[in-house]
Amino acid sequence: MPTQAEPDGPAIELRDATKRFRSSSGGVHTAVRNLDLAVRAGEFVAVVGPTGCGKSTTLSLVSGLEPPSAGEVLVHGRPVDGIPAGVGYMFQNDAVLPWRTVLDNVAAGPRYRGVAKREARERARDWVGRVGLGGFESYYPHQLSGGMRKRVALAQTLVNEPSILLMDEPFSALDVQTRGLMQDELLRLWAGDDPLGKGGGAAVVFVTHDLEEAVVLGDRVVVMTAGPATVKASFDVPLKRPRDAEEIRLTPEFLEIYREVWESLREEVQITRERSAGNAA
Amino acid sequence: MLLELDDHATAVAQARAAGRRRAFTVNAVRVLLVVAVLGSWELAATYWIDPFYYSKPSAIWDRLVDWFTTGTSQGSIWTQIAYTLEEALIGFVLGSVGGVVLGIVLGRSRFLSDVCAPFIKAANAIPRIILASLFVIWFGLGMSSKVATAFILVFFAVFFNAFQGAREVDRNLVNNARILGASRTAVLRTIVVPSATSWILASLHSAFGFAIIGAIVGEYSGADKGLGLLINHAQGTFDSAGIYAGMIIITVIALLAEWLLTLLERRLLRWRPPVAANEARI
Ligand SMILES: Nc1ncnc2c1ncn2[C@@H]1O[C@H](COP(=O)(O)OP(=O)(O)OP(=O)(O)O)[C@@H](O)[C@H]1O
Ligand SMILES: [Mg+2]
Numbered sequence: 001m002p003t004q005a006e007p008d009g010p011a012i013e014l015r016d017a018t019k020r021f022r023s024s025s026g027g028v029h030t031a032v033r034n035l036d037l038a039v040r041a042g043e044f045v046a047v048v049g050p051t052g053c054g055k056s057t058t059l060s061l062v063s064g065l066e067p068p069s070a071g072e073v074l075v076h077g078r079p080v081d082g083i084p085a086g087v088g089y090m091f092q093n094d095a096v097l098p099w100r101t102v103l104d105n106v107a108a109g110p111r112y113r114g115v116a117k118r119e120a121r122e123r124a125r126d127w128v129g130r131v132g133l134g135g136f137e138s139y140y141p142h143q144l145s146g147g148m149r150k151r152v153a154l155a156q157t158l159v160n161e162p163s164i165l166l167m168d169e170p171f172s173a174l175d176v177q178t179r180g181l182m183q184d185e186l187l188r189l190w191a192g193d194d195p196l197g198k199g200g201g202a203a204v205v206f207v208t209h210d211l212e213e214a215v216v217l218g219d220r221v222v223v224m225t226a227g228p229a230t231v232k233a234s235f236d237v238p239l240k241r242p243r244d245a246e247e248i249r250l251t252p253e254f255l256e257i258y259r260e261v262w263e264s265l266r267e268e269v270q271i272t273r274e275r276s277a278g279n280a281a
Numbered sequence: 282m283l284l285e286l287d288d289h290a291t292a293v294a295q296a297r298a299a300g301r302r303r304a305f306t307v308n309a310v311r312v313l314l315v316v317a318v319l320g321s322w323e324l325a326a327t328y329w330i331d332p333f334y335y336s337k338p339s340a341i342w343d344r345l346v347d348w349f350t351t352g353t354s355q356g357s358i359w360t361q362i363a364y365t366l367e368e369a370l371i372g373f374v375l376g377s378v379g380g381v382v383l384g385i386v387l388g389r390s391r392f393l394s395d396v397c398a399p400f401i402k403a404a405n406a407i408p409r410i411i412l413a414s415l416f417v418i419w420f421g422l423g424m425s426s427k428v429a430t431a432f433i434l435v436f437f438a439v440f441f442n443a444f445q446g447a448r449e450v451d452r453n454l455v456n457n458a459r460i461l462g463a464s465r466t467a468v469l470r471t472i473v474v475p476s477a478t479s480w481i482l483a484s485l486h487s488a489f490g491f492a493i494i495g496a497i498v499g500e501y502s503g504a505d506k507g508l509g510l511l512i513n514h515a516q517g518t519f520d521s522a523g524i525y526a527g528m529i530i531i532t533v534i535a536l537l538a539e540w541l542l543t544l545l546e547r548r549l550l551r552w553r554p555p556v557a558a559n560e561a562r563i
Contacts, residue, residue, distance in 0.1 A: 095457035099475045099552040114463035142554040
């Protein structure tokens with residue numbers, strides 16, 4: 001799987017990575033096993049897999065929050081040890097600071113990185129506007145809707161201009177309309193000012209439960225096996241960019257690739273379902 | 282449309298009026314209760330029970346007036362109040378700072394908290410009031426023995442809350458901050474301390490009460506000034522009105538401190554969603 005003949009190597013590379021956790025009953029639980037995955041700079045990879053298979057764990061390996069139990073994780077060609085420079089990570093759960101206003105939440109990243117307060121706020125104000133929250137700068141998170149909080153988290157991550165962007169089901173809690181809007185916004189922000197709509201250099205790993213979302217957004221859709229996670233298959237998405245998240249779902253090309261990926265994913269979902277039914281019995 | 286607006290305005294006005302009426306009734310009943318209790322006490326002490334042991338409201342009032350106009354057996358009442366307050370305040374500040382710092386450090390370090398756990402449990406099981414006597418021997422009759430008593434009472438109250446608060450910090454928030462580029466100290470400063478703040482503030486409410494208790498008990502065990510001494514003196518001369526008067530002064534001080542702390546809490550916890558408006562706050 002490791003891609004060769006790349007001019008300067010993949011942005012993210014997992015080689016035979018394995019992650020085990022100690023389970024509460026005292027045994028060992030393998031969340032990720034022998035996972036190989038490489039993501040090029042500027043590539044948008046969508047990851048789908050049955051629930052509980054180890055998708056979030058995979059992201060935590062790349063982010064450096066958890067070390068692998070075996071195997072290697074490389075970011076920009078260097079083994080991950082601590083949090084690699086250039087990584088942005090939008091967590092599955094809300095992680096905005098409840099005691100900070102929208103503006104100060106977004107300014108947090110630059111502040112931590114040593115930018116002066118005024119400058120950090122300037123940048124934050126810009127990003128708050130870009131995610132469509134202009135006018136809400138002085139609101140506290142509890143005064144925002146769920147969708148708005150997700151936008152804050154998005155701005156908070158993007159203001160650091162990450163070259164590696166990890167997103168863990170960022171839009172799954174949103175209603176269908178808001179989700180469509182956010183997908184479009186994400187694609188627009190990711191593409192940056194590039195008129196061709198290709199990525200501005202950021203490698204994205206986007207975990208989702210929603211296969212439709214995966215196909216709409218990704219250059220490639222990676223299907224994970226039922227836990228422990230490994231890569232089962234990888235599908236290139238031949239849809240042209242720039243894409244309009246709302247329109248593209250209706251094209252025949254979309255349906256074709258969707259069907260193809262779903263064939264692969266369905267088996268794994270089936271396995272997971274049978275397992276949990278077995279556990280419940 | 283205009284009609285709807287009108288309706289809305291009337292509804293708001295009605296709700297306001299209802300709220301005001303309710304508040305008035307509540308306050309009126311409160312006043313009645315106080316009058317009833319004090320009145321029956323006064324009557325009972327005049328015609329029925331012995332005011333020598335139980336005193337009576339008018340005697341307590343006279344004593345308060347006497348203290349504030351002509352002074353106490355130990356000198357000016359303000360000197361006594363200032364002295365006790367100073368002890369309590371110093372003990373409170375030192376105790377809270379110590380409790381917060383140690384609580385957060387131990388709360389964030391698994392290793393240190395594992396090492397210290399049995400010692401802290403043991404120290405907490407010591408009846409701390411008894412330490413007041415020990416402190417008098419160690420530090421003498423001056424201010425420092427009272428400060429030490431107040432300190433030890435405040436310290437444990439604050440420590441346990443700060444510890445718990447630092448432990449319960451949302452891992453997600455810490456991870457997010459680390460990804461955003463926060464160093465260890467930045468995580469401590471911007472994530473751990475703010476999320477422990479509501480725990481710590483909750484403990485400060487009772488902690489100031491403890492600081493005053495510490496100072497008074499300290500004075501009780503031996504002192505040359507202060508409200509505790511005044512009460513002790515009143516006890517020695519079977520002056521029950523004096524004991525009540527001292528109690529009232531201390532209560533007023535504690536209520537004032539409570540009020541200040543509530544202001545501080547409002548200021549620091551502005552970000553929190555307001556508690557349901559009609560919820561009773563005790
Ligand atoms: N810190 C941990 N300690 C023990 N077990 C863990 C830990 N984190 C994850 N696991 C286990 O690893 C497995 C994979 O978890 P993970 O969160 O990666 O799944 P996921 O694919 O993201 O699921 P979902 O799609 O529901 O978010 C689960 O069985 C989970 O119980
Ligand atoms: Mg997950």
